[in-house]
Amino acid sequence: MPDLKRYGTICIYLLPLVLLFSSLFVGRYQISSSFIIDDIVRTASFLLFATDAPISTEHTVLFSIRLPRILAALMAGSALSISGAAFQGIFRNPLVSPDILGVGAGAGFGACIAILLYDSYLAIQLLSFIFGLVAVFAAVIMGKVSKGTGTLVFVLAGIIVASIFNAFISLVKYVADPYNDLPAIVFWFMGSLSSIRYNDLHWVILPMLVGSLVLLLLRWRINILSLGDEEARSLGVNAGRMRLIIIICATLVTSAAVSISGVIGWVGLVVPHISRMIVGPNYNRLLPMSMVIGASFMLLVDNLARTVAATEIPLGIITSLLGAPLFAYLLKRGRMGWI
């Protein structure tokens, strides 16, 4: 039985790779499977042995349009999920996630100012990170100042912060040029990976890698923080400082994800719960599992987004339509011993 479980876990870890490969076959532009396999082999041999570079429209579609988009989906999904899991641990609250804490709205606000004023990836990245941090700290301070304790305070504080930032976002939309900037902002907020190229990935790969790596390295300490500040201190962990580091890293990866994909809800809330059902609450196993499941989930959602209808469906719509009922189902099943 333990063996079976181990094989199951290994299979889940291989899932993103399998999906990456199979997602190359998915898309509106018809390319035959045999061509795709042939083209992958040729490209690999080009990269490894410097043989002739494959040149064709199909090759461009596969490797300049589909592949960067697939990579972006994997990255965004894993980023939102690892930060959601981390936030849930350090706030001792299974109901928080980057979007519920207001990080999503804050980062979204930063990004839409950047779209309006600068229109550069660096500005989007930087402003979404800064306003993401502002939002999470506003929520944390509000939660601390309020007399109430317990899990609901942070959720309420997050709702307040998110609604303030959403008001700002509406203001930006109102003043934005209705022919160019406004549609860009609106579509961006619904979440989409349709225009992703390698260039876009360059900007986010570093913050995502650094943030995720630090979170992974500190994952044992997240267990300790989830016990509460006093117990963490009695175990020799400086709870305040450790929480700050983890908030910064989680916000960094969230805002990186937001700056390529827009605000995508539910992933950061639902994926950690699904992962907890598979490997339990120990962050040593939970954090890597959340990344893998988040990456796979987002890629599947993006595949749906680009195939089910004649036009692209924004990602945020699909994650909400899938995530919300899934969360409701998990609640009903009562399988979450932690709520």
Place this chain on the structure above:
Amino acid sequence: MDLILEVDSLAYSYGNGPVFENVSFSMGNGEVMCVLGPNGAGKSTLIKCIAGIFKPAAGSVRIMGEDTRYLASGTIAKKVGYVPQQNETVFPFNVLDFVVMGRTPHLSLFASPGEEDMKIARRSLEKVGVEDLSDRTLNSLSGGQRQMVLIARALAQEPALLLLDEPTSHLDFGNQVLVLETVQKLAASGMSIVMNTHAPDHAFLIGTSAVALTGGRLIASGTVTSVVNSQMMSSVYGVNVAVRDIADIDRKVCFPCGSGKN
């Protein structure tokens, strides 16, 4: 006798007035000290100050001669194990995973517990006699089992001094005795223990010394019989308290016998 713990003119305040002031006592290696006092006297706060969780407003705590003001919290946690009164874990950790969290002060910042730490955690569960719980989840445990697991986690820290904050407060008679006997066993194996308790009687059962805290001051400290006597306990709790020798169980007992008002 070597002193394991020296508390000198310790004070703590929450902002609106002091919780306690000028608390001084010391205890030798291998002693079991019971801290007595009414609700709100500051017993928990005192123990948290010793554990390095709270920063005292004044005074000092020395563990094995070292002033905790100058020790990193990780260093304190290697010497002092703290067992909280109530523990609410949000996530239903596996018991072994939870106990091995006691190894954290011995791990470097980025490290996770290894095989050796797991062994120590299992041994800690054995020491309190609940090794059969190791695969259960925390939320499936009874109050008594939970208390044992908390003690095991503190033992995994391999401390020289164990602090227990009212370990029996939510337990029935049977579980109270189980916890007390476990504490006694640990003391017999050489562990120094400070235990907060609501029941002065516990001092007769397992204590080698006792202190009494009331009204923000330490009003008595010394051997159990010098602290737990009818006069002292009556003034600590503000009701009449009797201490009697019971011949057929061969020990002293302490019990309340009315407020004296009716």
